[in-house]
Amino acid sequence: MIFEQLMGNIVQGLILGAVYGMATMGLSLIFGVLKVVNVGHGAFIMVGAFITLFFFNTLGLNPLLAIPVAFAVGLAIGLLFYHTAIKRLLNAPELATLLATFSAGVLLEESIKLIFGSEFRGYNWDIGNIDLGFTALPVSKLYACLGSVLIALLLYIWFNRTRAGTAMRSVVEDSEGARVCGVNVQGAYAMSFAIGIGLTVASGVLLTMFIPVGINPYMGGGYTLKAFVIAVLGGLASPYGAFFGGLVFGFIENTSYTLFALLPGVEPFALTRFLSFMILLIILLIRPTGIIKAK
Amino acid sequence: MNSKLKKYYPLLPVCVAYLILFLVGRNVTGIWQLVSTLLFYCALGQAFNIFLGMTGYVDFGYVAFLGVGTYGMATAVTGLAGYEGLGVGVIVIGFALAVIMATLLSMAVGAVALRLRGAYFAIATIGVNEGFRYLIEGANLWNGSSGMIFTAELNQILGRDLAGRVMTFWADILVLIIGVAAAVVTLLYMNSKIGYALTALREDEDAAKVMGIHVTKFKIIAFITSASFAGMVGAASWALKTPYVFPPEVFEIHYTIEAIIIVMLGGAGTLMGPLVGALIYGVSKYYLSIFLPGFQLFIFALVIIVIIVLFPEGVVGVLKGKTRNNRLKQLIL
Numbered sequence: 001m002i003f004e005q006l007m008g009n010i011v012q013g014l015i016l017g018a019v020y021g022m023a024t025m026g027l028s029l030i031f032g033v034l035k036v037v038n039v040g041h042g043a044f045i046m047v048g049a050f051i052t053l054f055f056f057n058t059l060g061l062n063p064l065l066a067i068p069v070a071f072a073v074g075l076a077i078g079l080l081f082y083h084t085a086i087k088r089l090l091n092a093p094e095l096a097t098l099l100a101t102f103s104a105g106v107l108l109e110e111s112i113k114l115i116f117g118s119e120f121r122g123y124n125w126d127i128g129n130i131d132l133g134f135t136a137l138p139v140s141k142l143y144a145c146l147g148s149v150l151i152a153l154l155l156y157i158w159f160n161r162t163r164a165g166t167a168m169r170s171v172v173e174d175s176e177g178a179r180v181c182g183v184n185v186q187g188a189y190a191m192s193f194a195i196g197i198g199l200t201v202a203s204g205v206l207l208t209m210f211i212p213v214g215i216n217p218y219m220g221g222g223y224t225l226k227a228f229v230i231a232v233l234g235g236l237a238s239p240y241g242a243f244f245g246g247l248v249f250g251f252i253e254n255t256s257y258t259l260f261a262l263l264p265g266v267e268p269f270a271l272t273r274f275l276s277f278m279i280l281l282i283i284l285l286i287r288p289t290g291i292i293k294a295k
Numbered sequence: 296m297n298s299k300l301k302k303y304y305p306l307l308p309v310c311v312a313y314l315i316l317f318l319v320g321r322n323v324t325g326i327w328q329l330v331s332t333l334l335f336y337c338a339l340g341q342a343f344n345i346f347l348g349m350t351g352y353v354d355f356g357y358v359a360f361l362g363v364g365t366y367g368m369a370t371a372v373t374g375l376a377g378y379e380g381l382g383v384g385v386i387v388i389g390f391a392l393a394v395i396m397a398t399l400l401s402m403a404v405g406a407v408a409l410r411l412r413g414a415y416f417a418i419a420t421i422g423v424n425e426g427f428r429y430l431i432e433g434a435n436l437w438n439g440s441s442g443m444i445f446t447a448e449l450n451q452i453l454g455r456d457l458a459g460r461v462m463t464f465w466a467d468i469l470v471l472i473i474g475v476a477a478a479v480v481t482l483l484y485m486n487s488k489i490g491y492a493l494t495a496l497r498e499d500e501d502a503a504k505v506m507g508i509h510v511t512k513f514k515i516i517a518f519i520t521s522a523s524f525a526g527m528v529g530a531a532s533w534a535l536k537t538p539y540v541f542p543p544e545v546f547e548i549h550y551t552i553e554a555i556i557i558v559m560l561g562g563a564g565t566l567m568g569p570l571v572g573a574l575i576y577g578v579s580k581y582y583l584s585i586f587l588p589g590f591q592l593f594i595f596a597l598v599i600i601v602i603i604v605l606f607p608e609g610v611v612g613v614l615k616g617k618t619r620n621n622r623l624k625q626l627i628l
Binding site: 031035037039084085088089092093094095096098099100102103104106107109110111113114221222224225228231232236260265266267268269270271272273274276277278280281284285 | 347352407408411414415423426428429430432434435440548555563589590593596597599603604
């Protein structure tokens, strides 16, 4: 009985973890290339969630179709934000980009609130379950997981097999050297910021499959915190590290929730969120460069 | 003698501003509510500035210190309500407890976060308020998510009349005193070795280290000072003014956002900045809530981005540049 429950947790946790991982790749990409921490990360995820809501509830379309649209919207927001603010702040003290991304997050939250209102919403995309014997797996979550893995693979291929991706990696290694070799460093910065935001907004689409009624303009804060835990697990600057960090984190979150639920007199949901914060502090204390070594 | 006194001239505009605020609040009917909000913003900004302004580090979990301060006062009031004859002493104990709890939390957070640089520091602090809130809710500390309501206890300790006066008037005066005290401490720091060390580390932490400055020590001093003032603000402005505390309310990141807006608007690292920022923010928020309800944060988020990109030194920073060559110079810091 407890074994079955635990098996169920591992599977559910890994599936959620893959989506978490993908939702953090944008954060790591932006930090890796520009050394900018996107403190408003969660707000961009929220935008993706609202795009999905619009696709499903208003247009009546398949939520998966929202992924490319969300990515495109993210690219546009990213480019706009990069050229109006981030570009001018790259040489300023770190405080400037932290506050700018933070304010951008607040700006997005408030804009969405003004358009859609601040009540919780959701949608119901019921396309059946797969029965694994020990746990029932909704097909929509499976799609979200597969989508995440696919996007992570595409990013990998783009990084390693295309000219633009190679140029971007060279900027990470040595921006001066890249400039000397004729790489458009400013362009690479703009592109990686835009792609990072695009990935983040697109991940918002996938995350909605796990939160049936949890969509709200202020839902992002929790995801910002989770994304930081995951990013730090994976070493902060590596998108692939982030992906594996997500798998680990999804597993920890799901398992600890089940274990906390066994304790009397506590609220397992709140304690799980406290635990994720403690994990963050502990990793930062012992190894700020990340636990998982990913290339 | 004279030059020694000169160091304290910049306190003059600060005190004048507070005096005007107080007199306006007392003499114009129906405006005390606004004045009390402004006093809260002034104290919040002044306390936040001690850390953000002087070190250049952003603490995104700052509201947690206000939250634990509120819990400190709540604990004192509910715990000591049974003892006869303590009276106002309970409030003093409450403030002491608020400071102690905020200091302890800041030491715990600082022990991890202050060893980290810029970006990593921000990441370590961004969850402090959420983390602490979920610890209280999850482990059912202080009644967990149902919170504490202690109006009855406050009435019992102070008597109904005095308790009423505390909620409507004296709590605000206490916030005013805390704000002035934070300004005085800021100036004392600026004029001492602490201030010079913090300026050095804000401009270039590696260089400061090489020059033999114990950067972590000074960061901790600023962090703890800033946190204990926040604890007092929480105790006065939240626990005494409205004698109840609910975890989601006192750990709401919204207040960190407001503190950032206030300090950046006025000018980070200046003495007058938080005051100027608080007055601009408070008054414009008040009028925005009348004429454009719901748009306040939207507008201020835009304003902050514009400020960071175009004039990161804030209003007082710009003023400082303008008065560099005239006699007003010594008044503006």
